[in-house]
Amino acid sequence: MTRLNDSVGIVTTQYVDFDVELQLESGRLLGPLTLAYETYGTLSASADNAILVCHAWTGDAHAAGRYDPEDRKPGWWDGMIGPGKVLDTDRYFVICSNVIGSCQGSTGPASLNPRTGKPYNLSFPVLMVRDMVRAQKLLIDHLGIETLLAVIGGSMGAMQSLEWGIHYPERVRSVIPIAGTGRTSPMAIALNALARQAIYNDPSWRKGNYRPEHPPVDGFALARAVGHISFLSDASMQLKFGRRFSARDGMFDFFGQFEIERYLEYNGGNFVGRFDTNAFLYLAKALDLYDVAWNFDSREDALRNLRCPSLWFAFSSDWLYTPAQTEEVVAALRTLGQPVSYHLIESDYGHDSFLVEPEKFTHYIVEFLDRLR
């Protein structure tokens, strides 16, 4: 029986430095590297119970637990990870690490370039999701784990899961991509293009050379609002905001706002203080470039390397990474005879459904993991 109340308790983010020069898909080198990560549960003596959780665009290594007893907010997937939960820390050793290119402890554009002593900013190399996974593998090696029981994640985390399965087939026993895609669509790219342009238009951005204490606040908040819309759905906005007008303003006030606008503005503004603008841009770029077929002859050629069982989820109201995009990959895997399960989950919460309504799909994950052991 899945318990939902138990927490992994107080956790600490750990950091590990790798004195490497990682060769990236672009041909450029990146190093040395720092990776921030957290672990929950205990690695078994045979190291066969490790599950890697991969985070989405603006996520971080803090997937579960709290930093201290006063901490109001637990990790971003706390409902999923803990004793008796879906990723049961009484049974599994769960790892989450911040991706490279981000700003939550792992090496990214805001990190100091050891060769110049200054932040990389736009001299940071353009990354692909595959590069993130390559860096994660350093961590898995470091932790002494030969084989991951599962790699799981939503959105950009789904991409990482798939890349793990394809590029390190001998290191992965299963992958669980949730609300993912085999390649980002032009619609998703177009939305990211709006976000980029919103930042470029902000004079404070200074081609990425803003001072950390003076980030491009207005442009970045707007960029975040673009993302926010793409994570929601018309139905979820109807449920939450409808056409309600903000009480403060008159309907015929030029600057009057509907509640949905006020919400977007508030959330965009909130976000600015807790994420680095350049990191946001580099990760957006990695999302845009994502195509499982990259450097293969075809998608089928890439997917042929995924030899482990995979469990896929898509959400009916997700218009960013649409069910059709997941279904393309699943169909290709079926044609190749690969072991694959897929569930289309009815949910009104758009792309964010995987965070908002986990109870609609987690039982499939429990069963899937049980069968692996």
Place this chain on the structure above:
Amino acid sequence: MTRLNDSVGIVTTQYVDFDVELQLESGRLLGPLTLAYETYGTLSASADNAILVCHAWTGDAHAAGRYDPEDRKPGWWDGMIGPGKVLDTDRYFVICSNVIGSCQGSTGPASLNPRTGKPYNLSFPVLMVRDMVRAQKLLIDHLGIETLLAVIGGSMGAMQSLEWGIHYPERVRSVIPIAGTGRTSPMAIALNALARQAIYNDPSWRKGNYRPEHPPVDGFALARAVGHISFLSDASMQLKFGRRFSARDGMFDFFGQFEIERYLEYNGGNFVGRFDTNAFLYLAKALDLYDVAWNFDSREDALRNLRCPSLWFAFSSDWLYTPAQTEEVVAALRTLGQPVSYHLIESDYGHDSFLVEPEKFTHYIVEFLDRLR
């Protein structure tokens, strides 16, 4: 037989001044008013063959024909209006006027306020679509037309058609709303909020007091790009751009662009020279505020006033004003026993389908108009 090649020929935009104080939905007064309009064909002796065409957000009175023989681009619905065309100018007298609040010849925020001798800018009153229709009625009166045979339009034009039918039932024999909605959704409002914020973020906007020769170019281009995305669909972007990378740039260049981005940037930039930023904002506001039930007890109460036959179209890939939104209105009209026809048109071109693939639905319009005469 519908001919598609004949043009209405050389046309001239006309202007008419009304020395009125138009009472707006907001309670504010607006006047005097200028309306820009064009007409095609000849008004019959009994004035019973007039069709009013209503334009969309950034449209204008120039719906058909060319201004001079060298004119490369005809009016925005030239494929629909002309001798032998759907709106057959051998039979019908077709009128199109620029809405108030716009900047294409009719009174809008860039017009001079006669009381101050300066442009209105943000002192211009917030308008609703109903106010646009109220101003159009002045023109129809001025042209000596007691009854319009039809009022037709797409998008914001669909809203105007419906408002005509509801507010002047004795003056309208039919309405043809295309790709419309009974009320804009929170998703549509959210997208407009992005566009607004993009403009507000531009220091050149100066709270609407930019000099006409120094408009907020960057913010306005971005605002237009937001709109552009919402008029397209994932499928149409796939068809037109796919994931093709712009030849100029390397994939691993930070500023490298996919073709879809380049296209959005180019089109946004192009638009800035031909539309006024404040007018764009006022019309966006009117779209957001649109709700057929406004000032009625309910939608049904509003729709009860639509006594003429109505012909509705929605497009399968339109995610801005979704088919479901049209279907809500159509269902309500049916319940009320009103004469209503509805066609869901399969098209990949999103909201823009009504401009891109008219051949998919125009035969229904021809038949509908034939039955009216």
